[in-house]
Amino acid sequence: MFVQTPSKNKKKGISGGQPAKNKRKNFLIKGFNTDGSAPKYGRRVKTDPTSKISKLPAFTPWKIVLAVFLIGICGIIYISHVFNTQQTLKEVNQLENEYNKALRIYQENRLAYERLTGPKVIYQKARELGFENAGPADQIIYIRTDKE
16 A cells, blocks of 8 residues: 655755746646645555545456456367368368379370370381381472373
């Protein structure tokens, strides 16, 4: 419990130990008392011991219960978010594995197709059918017609 200090009416100014000339008589600013005493700024000063008005504590039980309840709800939401994130991660990993498997099968089939339709296979089949290699593709082919 704090006790209010007595006020001194004869305060000296900052410079030279002289009393302040422009001293305001009425303090209308929040935190100052009108009798010129020091500001309280939220200190609990009991002025009258027989006063029936008692100040309530800053943390009432219902505020504590409400705060604990809200913290509990936030905790439950966080834990459910973590579980949902883990489930989503499992699904993403499963889909990634399926994609990699499908990509591997596609690449194997494409390689087999390229082997079947590649230039080497085409040239081999052309030789088997009796075609001859014409050499580089720079040559111009003239077609003769016997009808003339």
